[in-house]
Amino acid sequence: MIMKKPIYVTQPYLPPLDEFVPYLEKIWDNKVLTNGGPFHQQLEEALGEYLGVEHISLFTNGTIALVTALQALRVTGEVITTPYSFVATSHSLLWNGIKPVFVDVDPNSLNIDPAKIEAAITPETTAIMPVHCYGHPCDVEAIQEIADIYNLKIIYDAAHAFGVQDEGGGILRHGDLSVLSFHATKVFNTFEGGAIISPDAKAKTRIDRLKNFGHEGELTVVAPGINGKMSEVNAAMGLLQLQYIDTAILGRKEVDVAYRERLKGVKGIRCLPDTGEKVANFSYFPILVDSDYPLGRDALYQKLKDHGINSRRYFYPLISDFPMYRGLPSAHRENLPVATSAAQKILCLPIYPTLGMEEIEIITELIGAS
Numbered sequence: 001m002i003m004k005k006p007i008y009v010t011q012p013y014l015p016p017l018d019e020f021v022p023y024l025e026k027i028w029d030n031k032v033l034t035n036g037g038p039f040h041q042q043l044e045e046a047l048g049e050y051l052g053v054e055h056i057s058l059f060t061n062g063t064i065a066l067v068t069a070l071q072a073l074r075v076t077g078e079v080i081t082t083p084y085s086f087v088a089t090s091h092s093l094l095w096n097g098i099k100p101v102f103v104d105v106d107p108n109s110l111n112i113d114p115a116k117i118e119a120a121i122t123p124e125t126t127a128i129m130p131v132h133c134y135g136h137p138c139d140v141e142a143i144q145e146i147a148d149i150y151n152l153k154i155i156y157d158a159a160h161a162f163g164v165q166d167e168g169g170g171i172l173r174h175g176d177l178s179v180l181s182f183h184a185t186k187v188f189n190t191f192e193g194g195a196i197i198s199p200d201a202k203a204k205t206r207i208d209r210l211k212n213f214g215h216e217g218e219l220t221v222v223a224p225g226i227n228g229k230m231s232e233v234n235a236a237m238g239l240l241q242l243q244y245i246d247t248a249i250l251g252r253k254e255v256d257v258a259y260r261e262r263l264k265g266v267k268g269i270r271c272l273p274d275t276g277e278k279v280a281n282f283s284y285f286p287i288l289v290d291s292d293y294p295l296g297r298d299a300l301y302q303k304l305k306d307h308g309i310n311s312r313r314y315f316y317p318l319i320s321d322f323p324m325y326r327g328l329p330s331a332h333r334e335n336l337p338v339a340t341s342a343a344q345k346i347l348c349l350p351i352y353p354t355l356g357m358e359e360i361e362i363i364t365e366l367i368g369a370s
């Protein structure tokens with residue numbers, strides 16, 4: 001059976017259009033379109049409250065936020081990071097003239113393996129940039145311990161981790177800075193957008209200057225900043241989305257539960273285990289296609305595609321296999337056996353709040369659930 005309409009790996013959760021119109025009317029009335037307008041301010045406050053963080057700076061997208069976070073901490077030299085992520089993670093290093101050093105991932109979480117970080121530290125190392133992959137928390141304590149010993153900064157790429165909590169609270173409290181993405185494909189979106197979470201007001205002030213060309217007041221420029229500001233339309237979208245975020249995450253959870261239930265008897269298909277989040281956001285539904293599955297991963301991907309179902313091979317190829325990275329010594333596959341194997345087996349199935357149970361049934365039957 002071929003789907004009447006193609007199914008994508010994700011779909012943005014869109015609140016009713018008529019609820020967005022009053023926001024637009026306000027923007028038209030105020031004639032403030034950007035530069036930290038009223039909706040921008042409101043969204044910073046509302047997100048701070050929702051996420052349980054005090055200091056949040058909104059950005060035009062997550063990538064510029066990553067680039068700016070590195071600037072804010074004056075990171076230079078080498079940064080230890082994961083090859084198993086979206087390419088923006090490492091690109092933010094190259095945009096700062098920093099050399100990425102890839103470290104392999106843990107086979108259970110597919111997050112950077114803290115046990116392998118120490119061996120990658122050199123006198124040039126100044127920071128670690130881990131990713132909470134699929135919104136599953138990194139081993140934050142082990143990473144912090146290493147950072148403390150070697151006096152390294154930690155910048156978490158938390159693009160997948162909106163609203164995630166571990167036993168102690170919100171995941172964004174860890175490290176020196178955390179960066180979110182509000183891209184249309186993420187759990188919470190502002191069309192395009194992102195944010196940096198700072199530990200204190202001083203760091204936030206520095207970041208707010210950097211995202212506004214380095215301006216401090218009207219006449220003074222104190223740093224070679226960039227234009228990373230979020231516009232009022234994006235902020236308005238965020239305020240409206242936030243009213244529906246719990247419903248949206250609950251809808252994702254139902255999809256997650258249904259997939260796990262239906263796929264648990266399928267030989268050769270493995271769902272990723274829980275990795276210690278107290279509150280998850282169900283941002284992705286990754287499965288590993290093992291060698292005892294009758295089809296290869298790419299054949300399964302194609303089979304689904306032939307039926308109008310678009311899964312995604314996140315994360316394949318590894319960042320370290322792209323041309324601008326593969327010449328690095330740390331990019332060799334022998335250095336990254338776990339990530340290399342995961343990249344060959346991984347498939348992310350469609351997950352979004354409005355994905356119906358009939359659709360899940362079709363997808364899981366195609367994979368082999370009876």
Ligand SMILES: *Cc1c(COP(=O)(O)O)cnc(C)c1O
Nearest residue numbers: 061062063086088089159181183
């Ligand atoms: C989406 C994403 C980014 C980039 O965010 P944008 O808002 O699209 O610029 C960075 N890192 C990871 C892991 C992502 O998934």
